[in-house]
Amino acid sequence: MPNITADKVVNHLMYAKANVNAYEPGGKIVVKTFTPGQLIGKVYSYIEINNDLYWMFYLTPTDYNNFNAVYVKHDASKLRLPDLPAILDQIAAEKKAAIIAKDGVFSYYLQTYLPYIIGAIVVSIALPSIVKSVNK
Numbered sequence: 001m002p003n004i005t006a007d008k009v010v011n012h013l014m015y016a017k018a019n020v021n022a023y024e025p026g027g028k029i030v031v032k033t034f035t036p037g038q039l040i041g042k043v044y045s046y047i048e049i050n051n052d053l054y055w056m057f058y059l060t061p062t063d064y065n066n067f068n069a070v071y072v073k074h075d076a077s078k079l080r081l082p083d084l085p086a087i088l089d090q091i092a093a094e095k096k097a098a099i100i101a102k103d104g105v106f107s108y109y110l111q112t113y114l115p116y117i118i119g120a121i122v123v124s125i126a127l128p129s130i131v132k133s134v135n136k
Contacts, residue, residue, distance in 0.1 A: 006018055011042060012087070013043075014057075016038050016080070017036055017077065018078040022034065022059070023070060027112060031070050043055050055071065
């Protein structure tokens with residue numbers, strides 16, 4: 001599985017898989033606890049505090065207008081990101097586009113499909129003699 005950077009998660013909805021605390025800025029005082037299955041919100045941003053990743057959320061429009069953010073510590077076992085498959089597809093598409101831009105379309109498809117082409121040629125050459133020896 002490719003590495004997912006935090007910037008790819010921004011603007012996606014996140015849910016709690018277990019009890020998850022939301023903290024005020026600084027990460028010490030619990031503002032709210034989310035229960036399993038509960039929508040935490042749309043990830044607005046992220047921050048690193050003491051080598052831990054925290055997701056930034058605004059719980060209400062008023063919070064956003066007043067810059068009153070809350071932070072949820074990243075724990076993959078407690079957080080669910082339904083858009084994860086789409087994020088992984090986007091990462092794969094970006095990787096493919098970068099390779100094509102660097103090496104060219106012909107080179108990319110040649111590298112991708114060459115093993116299958118060689119395998120098909122070997123099978124087409126070897127299969128008639130195998131069939132003949134089995135039929136004897």
